[in-house]
Structures are given as C-alpha cells and as structure tokens.
Amino acid sequence: MIRPLKSFLRKCSVEIFQFFRSVYRMVIDLSVPSQLFNRFKISPDRSNKLASSSFIFEVKFNIYRQKILLFMLVNFTLGAHSPTPSDDICTGTQWNQSGMTVAGGKGSGLALDQLYSPDGIFVEENGSIYVVDSGNNRIVKWDSGVSSGYIVAGGKGPGNSTDQLNYPVDVVVDRNGTMYMSDFNNERVQKWSQGASSGQTILADLVFTGIGQDDEGSLYTSDWTDNQVKKWRKDEVIGQVLAFGLNVPDRLYVDQNRSIYVADRLNHRVIKIVEGTTQSLVVAGGSQGEGADQLDSPRGVAVDQSGNVYVADTNNHRIMRWLVGATSGTLIAGGLGSGSNSDQLNVPTDLQFDRYGNLYVADSYNARVQKFIIDNSSC
Secondary structure: OHHHHHHHHHOOOHHHHHHHHHHHHHHOOOOHHHHHHHHOOOOOOOOHHHHHHHHHHHHHHHHHHHHHHHHHHHHOOOOEOOOOOOOOOOOOOEEOOOOEEEEEOOOEOOOOOOEOOEEEEEEOOOOOEEEEEHHHOEEEEEOOOOOOOEEEEEOOOEOOOOOOEOOEEEEEEEOOOOEEEEEHHHOEEEEEOOOOOOOEEEEEOOOEEEEEEOOOOOEEEEEOOOOEEEEEOOOOOOOEEEEOOOOOEEEEEEOOOOOEEEEEHHHOEEEEEOOOOOOEEEEEEOOEOOOOOOEOOOOEEEEOOOOOEEEEEHHHOEEEEEOOOOOOOEEEEEOOOEOOOOOOEOOEEEEEEOOOOOEEEEEHHHOEEEEEOEEHHHO
16 A cells, blocks of 8 residues: 555655645654644643553654655655656556657757757656757756747857856756756856756866756766766765766766666766765676667666666667666667657657656657657556
8 A cells, every 4th residue: 555655646746745845844843742732632641541642642653753754755855856757667667669759859940849959858747848958058948748848048059158058968957946957068067046047157177968966955977077977065066976987977867865877878888876885886788789788878877766777778779678687678669770750769868757657768869859658557
C-alpha cells in the first residue's frame, strides 16, 4: 500500500508541495500534541489514565512526525524540481516506440514554434518543458499542450551581456523558478530569476557543459576546460572536484542520494560517483560502437528510482537502458538510424522523465523535443 501512495504523491502538483511544506512546519513543532489536547479541552494530567494516554499519544505522534519528515526529505527536495521518475517504472517497462513532438518539429528556425539545435531540456512537475534552444541562444519554455513557447532567458542574439547567452547547452530550475544555465561559449554559469530580464554570472572561466542541483541547493557542473566534475556549495566560489581525467564530460544527473551520473562523452561511457567519494564506477558503456554493450559519444543521462541508467546514445541515434549491474543495455527508443520519422531520432542530446514515467528526448538535429509514452501494462 505504501508504494501506490508514494507514487500518487509524487504525481501531485507543485501546489501540493506547498501543502506538505505547511504540514512539515506543523509537525516539526514538538508542542503540537499538547496543543491538540488543549484544543479538545482534555487535560493530560487529569488522571493517571489520561496522563498515560497523553504519553502514548506523544510517542506515537513523534514516530509519525519522523516518518513525515523522512518522506518529505525523500520526495520533496528543496533544490531542482524536475520530477523523480515514477515508481511505476520497473525493469520490464516499455515505452511507445513512436514519439510525439511536444516542442518544435517545424524545421530549424527562430520563430517561437521552432527550435534550432536544442541541446538540453528540463521537465517541470506540471509538465512544462524548458528547452535549451542552443542555436537561437535562448531558453524557451513550452507549457504542456501548447503549439509554441515563450522566451524565459536570452533570445537577443549571441553575446556576453547580462541579458544575452552564447550557445547555452544545459539548464536546471529550482523550486522558486530560478534557472541555472551553462552558457557554453561565454564560459560561465548564469543564474536567472523567474521573470527577470537578465541574468547574473555566478561561475566563470570554464567551458561548462552539464549542470545539476541537489536537495541542498548545491550545484554540480561538468566542464571541458579541466575535464572535471565539480560540486559548488551554495554561495561558494571554489568547487570541490568529484571526478577528473574525463574526456569531454557532458550532461550529468543528480539522484536523491546525491550520487552523480556523468556522460563521459569521448570515453563512450557513463560513470557514477557516490556522494562522499571521488571514486567513479562505470555503469554503462566503456567502448565506442553500436553494440548493446557499447555507446558512441553519449551526451545525456537519467536514472530511475531503482538506479537503472538511461542514456542518450547520441551518435547511435538511440536511447538505451542499462539495468543496475548489467554489462549491456537494451533499446528504449530510436535505434533505426538517423531520421525524422516518429520512431527515429537524429543526434539525441538529452533526456528526462516526467512524473508519470513518460520519456522526453531533445532530438537536436530534428529541431524538436519528442515524448515517448510509458506503457503501464508492461510491468
């Protein structure tokens, strides 16, 4: 019964998060039990029986308080609020092989219903998609079900002013709607508050590619200058090196345990770095090719609740899944050669799940974002 309940709560909207935060503020107050007794005009000291009942009530209340706090820590993080993949995803889950276009798909262009080499995506809890429209030097937000997007950052031509971007490649959004983006050609990370007309440089002088955020608000970046992955705690300007000696590291994924998964592009693999360590473990690929045990220049990675890894196998034009401990992957989407049909991809660069387990892919050379619907009957 717990699993369906957790699955349902993960599918709640951001507004429901606000409710649970209010519950958190109530239950964290140890005086609540006595407040409840006062509300019902019951004195815990009225008799030994009532005093005993009060003690039992308070013990049980504190147990449930800890459970609620633990649930919130696991399910409602304070950092990035991209949906955690649903518990409904199992090792046998399949997705519709034909994708539906949810952004772009009208050829490369500058119009708001077009994209030009979209590199990264970020899916919100409510289904809205932030698209890193790299070739147009902007971030465009597409609400669910619409036929065009609207600019939320950049879009004023390539440049290094505070209101400009120059080939951005990745973005992460926190619960306040603040965006953090890797501004590739400007060698900086920009912080862009919701509704702002310009951004603020918070990290500079590295060719930043992937960017992620954990529940404490720390940022994680990969860069091509030092070929490293770094962790940047809030308000710190010196990053902690988590991985080095990589070969053009690209996008990364931060899981709920703060383990980091990195698409190590020209090593044709995905590595995992467990929090508190600098030791990396290869969890997908390791050699270049199109075999089930190989990858070719992977650029994006996502991870489900069980720790299974999903890879944008870019030059193979496919999405692959690697189960925990597996030595080879299975095909999830694409894999039919580069093309623009609904069952094809052309240089996929990023991927994310929504709260229902549907898969979104930045199909870069097709100038579109594709959505692959989960088959819930496959589990």
